[in-house]
Amino acid sequence: MTSTATITLTAPPGAAPEPPAGRRWRTSLESVAIPAGAMLVALLLFGIFCGLAGASPFSVYYSIYRAAFGSWYAFQNTLIRAAPIMLCALCTALPMRLGLVVIGNEGALVMGGLGTVLVGAYWVSAPHYVALTAMALAGMLAGGLWILAVGAMKIYRGVNEVISSLLMNYIAIAILNHLVNGPMHDPSSLNKPSSFPVPDANALGNIPGSRVHFGLIYGIVACLITWVLIEHTSFGFKVRMIGGNLRAARIAGLPVGKISLLVCFLGGAAAGLAGMAEIAAVQGCANESLAAGYGYAGILVAFVGRQHGLGVLLVAILLGGILASGGMLQRQNHLSDATVLVFQGLVFLVILYSESLYGRFKFFQERTHGHQ
């Protein structure tokens, strides 16, 4: 477990005692320096990889920077990709705080997208904002119930949530394929079987002055709500208590089952909302492109962002940038589009490795002797 609560519990023996407030800059520095160092190491390894593949590492770095963060235009591409990732990441991050490892993000996103199409493509007479609200609610409900089922199987039947949510991904994709080839099939979609499109009147627009759709706002708001809910409310305290010590939480009389189901629902609803934004702002209709891997990216973002609302927000933007640089690497450096996958994998492997480094450097240990 990597949640912040358990990290303090599993601090290595002999760690410095809790220093007085106001003198904890070394620990704060550690939590910035280690991920930053990991990022640099990942860039270095990736540079070596690109060098071996015959591309100049510095030219590759420059391409990534330019394509991801180099200009407002480029940064908007990053943000468009970050939006579904941060919402999907919450689908793992929230249940993780309870101690449940849910990896059904892709399935919840797909179900959310299907729920959205069901409302958006068929309820065309509704006023714009009514339709959008209904679509968002349908997406959240579909995604939420999908992960709620995972939680219910865990609580009532003891079914391992990692496996069940993984299986549910495949089931969701099968349902998607069945619906877009059968009951929802639009006969005019020849090359790629798709559902009936969501009409333009029901499309999710862009944030004024940008090319970024409102899904980003959904994502940011969801991350902020998660942050406040988990870190700053008594409900969040209960959630963290269940995640930290299930038996203690039971003995304290917490309604573990109800809280777990609610948190699973919220996580699934976030991923469902990602599906809604993908349908209503990007794809326009449901087809196999809906399962584009945002769900799996979200799992990693949740772990790397330490299941923390704000951490997820930042890491999702970082990953959005990596994904956005794919085209540039192909055009400028003549590298395969799979290079982005390699880079993504490397970054996450190194950052996960860096989790083991906390408390290993003397420099970051608080010095209490001068104070006592």
Place this chain on the structure above:
Amino acid sequence: MATSESIGWLGVPLAIMAGAIRGSSPFLFVSVGECLTEKSGKINLGLEGTLLMGAMSAYAVSYKSGSPWLGVLAAGLAGAGLGAMHAWLAQLPRVNDIAVGIAMFIFGSGLAFFLGDPFIQPMAPPLPAIQLGNWSSLPQIQSALKISPLLVLGIILSFALYWFFQNTRWGLFIRAVGDNPAAARAQGISVVKVRTLSIMTGSFLAGLGGASLSLVYPGSWTRLVSSGQGLMAVALVIFARWDPRRCLLASLLFGGAQAVGPALQAAGVKSYYYLFNAAPYILTLGIMIFTCSPKRSLAGAPGALGTGE
């Protein structure tokens, strides 16, 4: 599959049987590999990446060297290499093996796609098949009973691994480490060594599963060569209750279930095709719902699995 019309509805069970024989090898190798890994107490969710890496390496080496068996060996070694990375990372303190697995899945598939691009077009020599169906005049039966030597190897392996767990010192070490690492350590067993070797060997086997994809069936290298068999490994092992012999059963079942949709389609059933594709997943989920209990862990599950110990 126009030919199955000539034998009517009989074509459906025959096609399913053929699918089980043809499609079960990758399932068998990844599930036996995952079984070995999980017996030592760690999960490897990254076997999809290992499978793809194995498929690519097997195809590339078979094409370059002209020897498919050298390709099979390369697939295993590529798998073991990824396994070594997983073993190292997943055993670090505070590092979650599930997260590492997903990162390895992305890294492994990225690497396979990256290195495999030049090999999408050329034809590599495939593995020879063992023909067991010559007694029949029906072409369907003849093609159904074309057995890959890798499937034979996998079947032998699944029984050998069971025997290994039950009857050898090392088998006992692995079970001890998987059930109670602290007690194993107290006995003087090196937990890190046992787990590293188990994970690497398991990944070697998953690599062989990749070879059976690119050198047997479907028999070519593309980015879509695997349909998620590696991700399913974890589910198959639960299905098999951590018994390698039952991994064989589970693999035949999953391989056969994959063929249900196409077989019915060939027989004229057009609707619900895609839902039939989900049959193995729904079946696994259903079995888990009926056999699990919130009060105890699954029978046969290694004690340290998923505890982070």
